[in-house]
Amino acid sequence: MIDFKALAQTYGTPLYVYDFDKMKTQFESLKEAFRGRKSILAYAVKANSNLSVVKHFAQLGSGADCVSIGEVRRALMAGVPKYRIIFSGVGKRDDEIREAIESDILYINVESEAELGRVEMIARELGAKARISIRVNPNIDPKTHPYISTGLHDNKFGVEIVAAKRMYIQAKNSDHLDPVGIHFHIGSQLTELEPIYEAAVIVADLLRSLQAIDIELKFFDIGGGLGVRYDNETTIEPYDYAQAILSALKGIDVTIICEPGRFLTANAGYFLTKVLYEKNNGAKRFVMVDGAMNDLIRPSLYKAYHRIEALDKSGEESIADVVGPVCESGDFLAKNYPLPPMEHNDLLVIHSAGAYGFGMGSNYNTRGRSAEIAVEGANVRLIRRRENFEDVIALEREYL
Structure with a gap:
């Protein structure tokens, strides 16, 4: 059990706390599901990019799925082998492409014909041969929140089947693309x-058609996206997930690459915030806390639900909005949430905050970002100190 009160007293609030043991358990459950097949788990760094988190997964044998050159650098700094690093993302700058090629990472995921042309041109300038993969958009409805849907033709990601085949032929015939x-x-x-299986079948069929014209690919990258339980969702078991992918790939000898992010970190993370006071506007109850949308924006951005635990509190619960100090009506961590009566300095634990929490934070309202803590067995350590005012203005001060 994590002693949240002790952590809050030692490190202050707002505070992110990560259970590294739980992260390891999640990683190993997915690794076990693909046991017996050539596979790489490439942690999706965007989910939680703290260097200590990335290093933790690297030490477990993970690769890294990166969507900026900054994430590629983080992965290398954290000890991820270059041959397990993938550079994805729809809008890569020339300098990012150049650095990725020079860093000799596993491959660049290409998302458009225009991008393929840029990669080829830059590789030619470098006298190099760039390893590439192409992101195929299978036009499958993932049945998730529209903001995090990426596999439909309405989304900006990837290319449709006919364009992908054309791009593979171009790459095959190029002296500077591999x-x-x-x-x-x-x-x-x-x-x-079902949507994952349908997409895998479509892309596996494309792979077979490429093999028929002597384009032999080594890696079948299934992305990530496995859901987790925030409330009462029914989630996919890793074994069932792996079996669906393997059945789609029947008869094809490739290395499977999986890019889990949220699955590994979401439920291993907690956001601690202290109650400042309660406020009642007629029929509306507000619990004011020291954490805000700049610390955890998912509720404001996605209307996302996070379970809230009021530590060591009892009493008759009533509905309240949990709101922060940021000067926006959209600054809330929960709407209409049942809570007992709260008092100054009471502690709330926001669960399932290990993915897309700190990383999506900001300094809005000149607020320093939270500290981050790792808990591993009986050991607790600071993995990012709390920002102070000097940190927030550091890049502006010299220009006054």
Whole structure:
């Protein structure tokens, strides 16, 4: 059990707390599901990019799925081998492409014909041969929140089947491109297996058609997106997930790459915030806390639900909005949430905050970002100190 009160007293609030043991358990459950097949688990760094988190997964044998050159650098700094690093993302700058090629990572995931042209041109300038994969958009409804759906033609990600085939032929015939993989990712927080299986079948069929014209790919990248339980969702078991992918790939000898993020970190993370006071506007009850949308924006951005635990509190619960100090009506951590009477300095634990929490934070309202803590067995350590005012203004001060 994590002693949240002791952590809050030692490190202050707002505070992010990560259970590294739980992260390891999640990683190993997915690794076990693909046991017996060539596979790489490439942690999706965007889910939680703290260097200590990335290093934790690297020490478990993870690769890294990166969507900026900054994330590629983080992965390398944290000890992820370059041959397990993938550079994805729809809008790569020339300097990012150049650095990725020079860093000799596993491959660049290409998301458009225009991007393929840029990669080829830059590789030619470098006198290099760039390993690439192409992200295929299978036009499958992932049945998730529209903001995190990525596999429909309405989404900006990937290319449709005919364009992908044309791009692979171009890459095959190029002296500066080496097509090594094929990729799809239909969305995040996926809780239904059927769309994943349908997408895998479509992309596996494309892979077979490429093999028929002597384009031999080594990697079948299934993306990530496995959902987790925030409230009462029914989630996909890793074994069932793996079996669906393997059945789609029947008869094809490739290395499977999986890019889990939220699955590994979401329920291993907690956001601690202290109550400042209660406020009642007629019929509306507010619990004012020191955490805000700049610390955890998911509720404001996605109307996301997070379970809230009022530590060591009892009494008759009533509905309240949990709101922060940021000067926006959209600054809330929960709406209409049942809570007992709260007093100054009471502690709330926001659960399932390990993915897309700190990383989506900001300094809005000149608020320093929270500290981050790792808990591993009986050991607790600071993995990012709390920002102070000097940190927030550091890049502006010299220009006054």
